[in-house]
Amino acid sequence: xxxxxxxxxxxxxxxxxxxxxxxxxxxxxxxxxxxxxxxxxxxxxxxxxxxxxxxxxxxxxxxxxxxxxxxxxxxxxxxxxxxxxxxxxxxxxxxxxxxxxxxxxxxxxxxxxxxxx
Amino acid sequence: xxxxxxxxxxxxxxxxxxxxxxxxxxxxxxxxxxxxxxxxxxxxxxxxxxxxxxxxxxxxxxxxxxxxxxxxxxxxxxxxxxxxxxxxxxxxxxxxxxxxxxxxxxxxxxxxxxxxxxxxxxxxxxxxxxxxxxxxxxxxxxxxxxxxxxxxxxxxxxxxxxxxxxxxxxxxxxxxxxxxxxxxxxxxxxxxxxxxxxxxxxxxxxxxxxxxxxxxxxxxxxxxxxxxxxxxxxxxxxxxxxxxxxxxxxxxxxxxxxxxxxxxxxxxxx
Numbered sequence: 001x002x003x004x005x006x007x008x009x010x011x012x013x014x015x016x017x018x019x020x021x022x023x024x025x026x027x028x029x030x031x032x033x034x035x036x037x038x039x040x041x042x043x044x045x046x047x048x049x050x051x052x053x054x055x056x057x058x059x060x061x062x063x064x065x066x067x068x069x070x071x072x073x074x075x076x077x078x079x080x081x082x083x084x085x086x087x088x089x090x091x092x093x094x095x096x097x098x099x100x101x102x103x104x105x106x107x108x109x110x111x112x113x114x115x116x117x
Numbered sequence: 118x119x120x121x122x123x124x125x126x127x128x129x130x131x132x133x134x135x136x137x138x139x140x141x142x143x144x145x146x147x148x149x150x151x152x153x154x155x156x157x158x159x160x161x162x163x164x165x166x167x168x169x170x171x172x173x174x175x176x177x178x179x180x181x182x183x184x185x186x187x188x189x190x191x192x193x194x195x196x197x198x199x200x201x202x203x204x205x206x207x208x209x210x211x212x213x214x215x216x217x218x219x220x221x222x223x224x225x226x227x228x229x230x231x232x233x234x235x236x237x238x239x240x241x242x243x244x245x246x247x248x249x250x251x252x253x254x255x256x257x258x259x260x261x262x263x264x265x266x267x268x269x270x271x272x273x274x275x276x277x278x279x280x281x282x283x284x285x286x287x288x289x290x291x292x293x294x295x296x297x298x299x300x301x302x303x304x305x306x307x308x309x310x311x312x313x314x315x316x317x318x319x320x321x322x323x324x325x326x327x328x329x330x331x332x333x334x335x336x337x338x339x340x341x342x343x344x345x346x347x348x349x350x351x352x353x354x355x356x357x358x359x360x361x362x363x364x365x366x367x368x369x370x371x372x373x374x375x376x377x378x379x380x381x382x383x384x385x386x387x
Binding site (some may be wrong): 013014015016018021022023025026029030033083 | 262263266267270271274279304306307308309310311314317318
């Protein structure tokens with residue numbers, strides 16, 4: 001056995017794998033278990049607000065409460081794909097740019113792709 | 118003051134009923150007046166493990182509903198005068214265990230017993246929550262296996278938030294780890310989580326380790342709790358666990374390979 005261990009030091013036995021997997025999954029589950037009760041509601045509200053600006057899916061927004069000694073940390077992670085940015089309409093600071101007006105000359109009706117003047 | 122102990126696990130098939138029967142019997146063997154209650158409504162099995170299945174007349178639900186008196190439903194064990202079995206009903210109505218009814222019955226039992234051992238059903242539904250709700254101590258029955266360890270962690274969380282002690286801001290339920298179906302050989306080969314691994318992951322104090330043993334099946338076949346079998350390594354481990362539970366110091370047995378003589382390996386029992 002010893003000799004084999006020396007020959008194949010990299011081989012991880014299944015009990016070690018089990019322990020590592022358990023540690024990771026339980027760390028996650030404990031964090032969500034100890035979370036305050038308002039968290040799901042907060043997550044839903046955030047989803048709605050962020051969703052006005054960016055197209056996001058339920059699983060791309062994560063809200064966690066971390067704790068260390070006597071401070072709590074509210075952590076909000078939103079995963080955003082740039083291509084999913086929505087045009088902004090309802091923000092006070094960024095007014096929607098007026099659409100360019102297209103003037104069509106009577107003779108250009110046959111060719112509507114002509115750039116507006 | 119009587120103490121309510123729940124044996125719980127989340128996962129099914131890990132040995133809750135076997136352990137409840139063994140620990141209740143072990144407490145009775147130490148002279149403690151003990152009653153073991155089956156909370157698994159619909160799937161009654163404690164009566165079989167305790168070997169009193171043919172003596173069940175009235176059950177837990179009958180007493181809660183006022184159809185029978187407590188002393189009509191309690192079954193006195195034939196092996197030990199301190200030991201009583203309180204069987205459950207086979208009704209399909211899972212909500213039959215009303216919390217206030219259970220509390221009333223437990224309060225009455227507390228006047229007559231030192232220990233009330235509750236055998237919880239599997240899962241985290243109504244029955245399991247009712248079984249753990251009134252507990253002063255909880256014995257978390259766990260197998261050295263990923264799904265069992267994960268479910269145990271879940272149940273430990275529920276004990277800390279949903280039990281009566283948690284809801285009333287009393288001293289928290291004392292939790293103990295009981296690792297069952299342990300195989301030293303497989304741990305040595307790296308095929309099974311070790312006691313240290315499970316202790317580290319769940320971080321609760323260890324009450325005992327019960328080796329996987331053929332004598333456990335033999336015990337359930339005959340309806341004799343395994344502690345009554347003096348030859349059984351599992352039985353001796355349960356007795357050690359009971360001794361630790363009442364505050365004695367006992368070394369963990371069967372965690373080192375046993376040195377066996379040629380005679381014992383030829384003729385001895387596992």
